[in-house]
Amino acid sequence: MSEAVDALARRHLLRADRQEDLCFALWHPSTGQTRTTAVVELLILPREGERNVHGNASFESHYFTRALSEAAQAGAGLALMHSHPGGMAWQGMSPDDINTEQGHAAAAYGATRLPFVGLTMAGDGAWSARFWERTAPRQYARRDCATVRVVGERLRTTFMEALAPVPHGTEAQIRTISAWGKKKQADLARLRVGIIGAGSVGAFIAEGMARTGIEDITVIDFDRIEIKNLDRLLYAKRGNVGALKATALADHLGECATGARFDALPVVAAVYEEVGFCAALDCDVLFSCVDRPWGRHVLNLIAYAHLIPVIDGGISVRTNRHEELAAADWRAHTVTVGHQCMQCMGQYDAGLVQLEREGYLDDPTYIQGLEKGHPLKARENVFAFSMACASLQTLQMLAMVLDPLGRSNPGKQLYHFVGSFMEPSEHGKCSPECLSSIAARGDHCGFEVTGAPPANRDPVVKKLPTETPSLFQRISRALKHLFIG
Known part of the structure; x- marks a missing residue:
């Protein structure tokens, strides 16, 4: 859920008199390859006479009926939130808790065709959650x-240690x-981190995550290693030329x-392909290491609709007419609800997304016809610059998770190599017409952003079969990762 929803729930559920309280909420599914997430969109707070607070809270039938009606009208699932103000961290369930949630699961499923979800807030603000899944009639x-x-x-993040044990x-x-x-x-080690793009920036970030102790990394990339990549791919050697980037990087990380x-986990696909998109939805944090508009467009939607933070960055290099370095700049920023989106900050041109989908950005004739200096003509991933950009993106992620001294959001950062200075951080906002309408809508956001790869994408990778997890990997990941957020 977003911080705004969490804050409203805290104000309602954690009462000054230390009694338990409750409310309903609407949620939308976010369906990945191996996990299902309930994305909580908004609360349905009780009105006068709809619930009773008497040590243990209870609700009247007409409150449940009203909440169920709102969920059905919104095409959303229904969740019941209640508090255990005397508890800390992940909470178990009392017999009364179980009877209440299980007893209303059938009605919730019948009206919404989605599982009833239960959430408990402890006195320290930690959440626990469960799905009530239909296993047979009634x-x-x-x-x-x-x-x-x-x-x-x-x-x-609050973890259930039985399913997500503390790493040693x-x-x-x-x-x-x-x-x-x-x-x-x-907290860091138990996150599943997705690296979207196994190029020069993605390689630095992925190795940094693996060495820091992250235990679950997904690498999403469709491309192969070429000779021209050897000056900037940290993990690539001459013997890797021709190998799949995702597989080669995943193997390197294991070492x-x-x-x-x-x-x-290597996923040989683009994030705009269905298999790559679903793999991204399995992650807790995504690093955007792509340089094309369609990929960024997809990640922009994921950050808002599915509430998965995306750490994005970019490099810009300019030479003068004497082919001397005139400017080299790199930036990093975190894209998520409450932050400015990539489109509003100019990280991609929405008008180019459809051109890429139709294959024009892989058409040499089209690219050659662009004016000199057009961003699509750029070849800017110099090893040293990529290393610096990856460092900024990594620090953005660490700040968001570690929250050092309560300073978790560095804002948009831009460094100029020529002149050697960092611009003051910015905290921009999106326009009201931007992505606010799809925030926390998950699979129900109403936008279809995936599709088949362009017909003229490099044939060396175009016809490659997509690698999928083994049966063992799929089962183990499904058991580990049923999430709510």
Whole structure:
């Protein structure tokens, strides 16, 4: 859920008199390859006489009927939130809690065709959650979620340790853990991080994540390694020429990771293809390391509709008429609800998305016809500049998760190599007509952003079969990752 929804729930559920309270909420599904997330959009607060607070809170039937009607009209699922003000961290369920949620699961499913979701807020603001899934006619079973994520200025995650156990720190992580402590390291290590683009910037970020102790990394890229990549791909050697970037990088990460239970999943697809899109929805944080408008357009939607933070960046290099370096700039920013989106900050041109879908951006004739200096003609991923841009993006992610001294949002950062200075950080806002209407709508956002790759995409990769997880990987990931956020 967003920080705004979380804040409203705190104000309502954590009462000054320390009694329990409750409310309903609307949620939308976000369906990945191996996990389903309930994205909580808004609360349906009780009116006078709709609930009773008497130590243990209860609700009247007409409150449930009203909430159910609103969920059905919105095409959303229904969730019940209640508080355990005396508890801390992930909360278990009392027999009364179970009877209440299970007893209303059939009506909720019948009206919405989606599972009834239950959420509990502890006194410290930690969430726990579960789906009530239909297993047979009139039978509903509880399925606990592995995590609950609150997304905004920072990323705050509550873990169910039975499904997402605390990772064991390793000897290789001693220096890392000493910087921010075991608890923050455990929060970091249990995130699933997606690297969208296994090029020069993505390679630096992915290796940084693996060495920091992240135990679950997904690499999404459709391309192959070429000779011209060797001056900037950290993981590539001459023997890798011709290999798939996603697979080669995932193999490399396995050799340098410090986590005790490390898993790197290569997905040979673009994020705008269905398999790549669904793999991205399985992640908690995404790094945008793409340089084309369609990929950024997809990630922009994911950041808002599915509430998955996207750490984006970019490099711009300019030479003068003597072919001397005149400017080299790189930027980084976090894209999520409450932050400015990539389109509004000018990271991609929406008008070029359809051109890419139709294959024009892979047409040499079209590219050659563009004016000199057009961004689509740029070839700017110089090793040193990519390393610096990756560093800024990595620090943006760490600030969001670690929240050092309560300063989790660095804002938009822009560094100028020529002149050696960083511009003051900016915190821009989107226009009201931008993506606010689809925030937290998940699969129900109403936009179809995926599609087949352009017909004239490089034939060396165009006809490659997409690699998918093994049966064992799919089962283990499905057991680990049923989320709400």
